[in-house]
Amino acid sequence: MSSLRFLPWARSALISARVPQPTKYSRRIHQIVLFVPWMVSLLLNGAAPLSAQDSAATRIVMLGTGNPNPDPERSGPALAVVVNGTAYLVDAGPGVMRRAAQAARNGIGALSASRIGIVFLTHLHSDHTVGLPDVIHTGWVADRERPLRLIGPPGTAAMAEHLTEAYRADIENRLHGLQPHTAEGWRVEATDVRGGEVYRDSNVTVTAIPVHHDGWEVALGYRFTTRNRVIVISGDTRPVDAIAAACHGCDVLVHEVYSVKAFLTRPPEWQRYHADAHTSATELAALATKAQPKLLLLTHLMLWGAATVDDLLGEIRAGYAGPVVAARDLGIY
Numbered sequence: 229m230s231s232l233r234f235l236p237w238a239r240s241a242l243i244s245a246r247v248p249q250p251t252k253y254s255r256r257i258h259q260i261v262l263f264v265p266w267m268v269s270l271l272l273n274g275a276a277p278l279s280a281q282d283s284a285a286t287r288i289v290m291l292g293t294g295n296p297n298p299d300p301e302r303s304g305p306a307l308a309v310v311v312n313g314t315a316y317l318v319d320a321g322p323g324v325m326r327r328a329a330q331a332a333r334n335g336i337g338a339l340s341a342s343r344i345g346i347v348f349l350t351h352l353h354s355d356h357t358v359g360l361p362d363v364i365h366t367g368w369v370a371d372r373e374r375p376l377r378l379i380g381p382p383g384t385a386a387m388a389e390h391l392t393e394a395y396r397a398d399i400e401n402r403l404h405g406l407q408p409h410t411a412e413g414w415r416v417e418a419t420d421v422r423g424g425e426v427y428r429d430s431n432v433t434v435t436a437i438p439v440h441h442d443g444w445e446v447a448l449g450y451r452f453t454t455r456n457r458v459i460v461i462s463g464d465t466r467p468v469d470a471i472a473a474a475c476h477g478c479d480v481l482v483h484e485v486y487s488v489k490a491f492l493t494r495p496p497e498w499q500r501y502h503a504d505a506h507t508s509a510t511e512l513a514a515l516a517t518k519a520q521p522k523l524l525l526l527t528h529l530m531l532w533g534a535a536t537v538d539d540l541l542g543e544i545r546a547g548y549a550g551p552v553v554a555a556r557d558l559g560i561y
């Protein structure tokens with residue numbers, strides 16, 4: 229049952245399903261009827277469907293926890309904040325739509341292809357954007373009615389225009405052949421932002437946080453505030469106080485990280501880059517000690533074949549006493 233460690237909300241579902249209610253037999257049977265398929269799905273897929281009771285809660289669904297190096301276990305960087313049946317994607321690394329489809333199959337209907345309607349980009353590195361045409365066009369082929377909303381740093385709108393041009397032949401073919409696609413689903417409504425509040429609706433308020441990622445004039449983290457959770461997502465960055473300040477006791481801090489042990493095996497020119505662009509486990513331990521998240525969730529794991537996830541967790545725990553989990557693809561937190 230170790231997968232329950234990744235599913236704090238599932239633990240409460242399990243507990244509530246076990247509460248004896250001797251005078252309310254019908255309710256208990258109802259709980260068991262809900263519990264059995266939930267348990268089967270958990271065992272088969274490592275994730276569980278959301279019950280009606282859970283649908284209003286805020287979940288983080290990890291769609292890719294890797295980095296630019298292709299790894300079949302870890303897709304490119306992407307996650308979804310799912311609130312009240314709506315998914316808000318952050319980044320669109322390679323593999324994003326296949327992972328989203330698996331999450332939908334596991335019960336997160338908000339991640340079915342046609343329902344993904346908005347993406348926030350942290351920056352324009354390829355490992356965070358190679359899946360973007362997949363989100364745009366696979367969503368359209370799956371019948372998304374409306375244009376995809378896209379929010380990201382300067383250059384985002386230009387990238388969207390260029391992607392539309394790159395797929396012009398496909399768009400023309402689908403619009404003017406026999407395929408009954410929606411009229412607007414291929415479009416992208418893109419907005420360039422530099423920081424501050426960038427989006428608000430009845431589920432979420434999203435604030436962009438400028439971070440420091442070697443060579444990018446603007447790279448962003450994001451803070452999601454929902455009815456029941458505050459989630460801060462670092463994007464790619466070296467340690468910056470702005471992320472610790474944005475978290476300040478937040479529910480979940482999703483932060484990128486590299487292993488110090490693995491870093492020491494890298495050539496000097498790459499060490500110079502990583503130190504300016506990314507955050508070491510030791511640096512993250514210090515940052516999390518300041519930020520005090522209720523959960524520190526590690527992603528964009530950089531182990532370079534020279535360290536294990538346990539090595540990485542050990543490096544974090546050496547300097548940080550709070551709860552920490554290394555995210556896995558399709559994990560729900």
Ligand SMILES: [Zn+2]
Nearest residue numbers: 295353355464
């Ligand atoms: Zn990256």
Ligand SMILES: [Zn+2]
Nearest residue numbers: 351353441464
């Ligand atoms: Zn990057």
